[in-house]
Amino acid sequence: MKELLEYVAKSLVNNPDDVKIDELEEGNIVTFEVHVNPDDMGRIIGKGGRIAKSIRALMKAASFKEDKKVNVEIVD
């Protein structure tokens, strides 16, 4: 799952090397904290949060496969 998130995030931003993802697992809930370059915040969140929402929807599909719940948080 992390690999997918990392790939999508890196594809969206202008500074892919600055993308860092922390993974926290509690029971069957996985929380990903996505760190990006401050200049790229808009590119990962999108107008009205639409990009972030789409990333979450995609990660939800990925989590079904592993029978887990997933949270994606975007932090700078």
Next chain:
Amino acid sequence: MKFVEKRAKTVDEAVNLALEELKVSIGDVNIEILEETKPLFGILGGKEAKVRVSLKEREETSAACDFLKNVTEKLGMKTEFDTSYNEDEERIKVEIKGEGLGLLIGRRGETLDALQYLTNIIVNKKTDSYVKVTLDAENYRSRREEALVVLAKRMADKAVKYKKNMIIEPKNPYERRIIHEALQDYPGVTTYSTGEEPNRKVVVAYKGNAGGYERK
């Protein structure tokens, strides 16, 4: 990759024949000269050229397929893509093929819509021009459209029968548009949307008494 091979007296002629057959202009193709013979001794030995002309894949199309290939691979899926480009609409259509595509479609197409949105952003990131990308899998889009048209007409018939406005469950903008279009010329009703996203709903309004001419 689509291509044709043509033989003619000169390279130019062969290329033109190929362009005619493909119905495209020279900017849309890659040309490979397979054979070109020149007469050695004046009139002896006819000139001949053979070319292979293949359709250039748009940069955006390959960018879309690259992205989708990577995403589906990371989801543990094996996929292939059929693509087409509509010049008038500036739209690339990608049909995703493979097994277990239900996961990619999601409830009410949620995942497919999300993936489509992300693909649009990524494909257009590097270029100045803007092309739209539509994704489909297992004909989900056309099946959904058919179902929405049936629903719209059923609601319209109910509105006329009960002389009442019918409200359809919240739908996304794309699906609301299909409903509006389906009922555009439908007798006895008119449609509009109400409420705020994401709970915006289509109202199928009864217009039997428009103008106050009701007589009963």
